[in-house]
Amino acid sequence: MPQGPGGGHPDDVLSAYLDDELAPAARHEVEAHLAGCAGCRAELDDVAAARRAIRVLPVHPAPRPLVGAGPLDGAWWPGGAPAPGSGPGGRRRRFVWALAAAAAAVIALLLPRDPEVAPSLPSLADSHAATASVTGDPLTQLAPIAVPVRFGP
């Protein structure tokens, strides 16, 4: 018999039973359980009453930002009508949002806020020597930047 987490009572399939969505064998098992369980019969009556009450409520479209915003989108729309945004247009919007988020992530990864800097050491050393040669001895300050670069053996 279909059983729910409540300890043998088919709480989680009562809704499907009301919607006639259960397979014949499962449906027979539920009916057999209901015949001998007053608690489940009362639960079934409550669920059925709640459904009737909800179905007489007027239908209001959801605010636009909620369309396509969650996992319940389109799955629990009153009256069984397809929710706005759950059709082909909604899927397209979700795709665009996902694409934009992915693009933002890629941009964030590839474009650091500050530029990358690779100091040119020879150029900065030349600038230092030029400055130091004006305030200090020009002979010994300038000669080091004039020598051809030759490394020892």
Added chain:
Amino acid sequence: VRTRRVAFGCLAACSAVVGLTAARPAAALPGPSTAGPETSAVDLLDRAREAAETQTFEGTVAVEWRDGGQRHSAEVAVRSAGGVLRFGDEVVGAGSKRMIHSADGWLSLWGHDVATLGPPPTAKYRLAVQPGPDIAARPTDVVAVQLVGANRLRERLYVDRDSGLLLRRELLDMSGTPYRSVAFTALTAGPGPAGTATAATVSAPPVAHSQEPTPAHHLKAPYKLHSRIGTGYRLVGAYKANGVVQQFFSDGLHGLSVFEQPGHLRGAETTLAGASGAGRAVEIAGHTMRAYSASVGEAVVWESDGVVYTAVTDGPWSDLAGAVRDLPHADPPGRLRRVAQTVVSLFRWK
């Protein structure tokens, strides 16, 4: 020119005063001293600076340096006449102008006088004058340099007794061995056939490009002026060129430049010597940085709070490390933090 002469005048006046104090430590150092009381170490150094700009001479200068355990050396021809100092075909100094030859012609690196020459060297060093050996077959007086309160020699400067030129300058390691030096190996000085020929051939080249920095008296964030850093380095001036801010410090004998560029460090393009390489990792104030050694001196590159710092000095490595400790050196943000900063910046009101 007038500003520079005023500066030299002030320095000469100061030198006359500090010369008296410099003569006292000279007696404390070992070795005989033939220099008269009027010839103080500071006077000698000041005279050498002026001689390099005014004397007529030509010769060869050898530059030696150590990079880790490897020794390097190179030579360059030097000529000077009419106030133009020329090193081979690469570098020229004329008055306050400094030019270097590049692939696109002569590049001007400096073009204006400075208002100050830095602190007197006697604020940090004990200077003593002794008779020195012959350098390039010319008798010298040697200025021995020690830190105030220390016993170890840090540097020697050999000054030509006749021309006043600085013939050799060497920095010494802990064992007293030179690890970086600039020295004449041959020299012909003064008027004469060689001097006349030099005067006829030395001239300032036409400048094709300029990279001269302009003084920056006020800097906005993230830059911050430091009046003094390290062991006795005082701010001489702040400059800006091509988006790079340079703060130049002096301790009276050596210069130390701190270059600042906004951004994240990608890695230095080349070593100081111009060859490909990534330097060596050093630990300063608990942070790992890249260090480089070359003929020019020592350099350290690091990043802190979105600014890339490059510190260069012609002084000892210990001076550079001490100065870096006084500068910002926060750990660079990780990639995740940078991405977060970037995303947040997209939604930040400007």
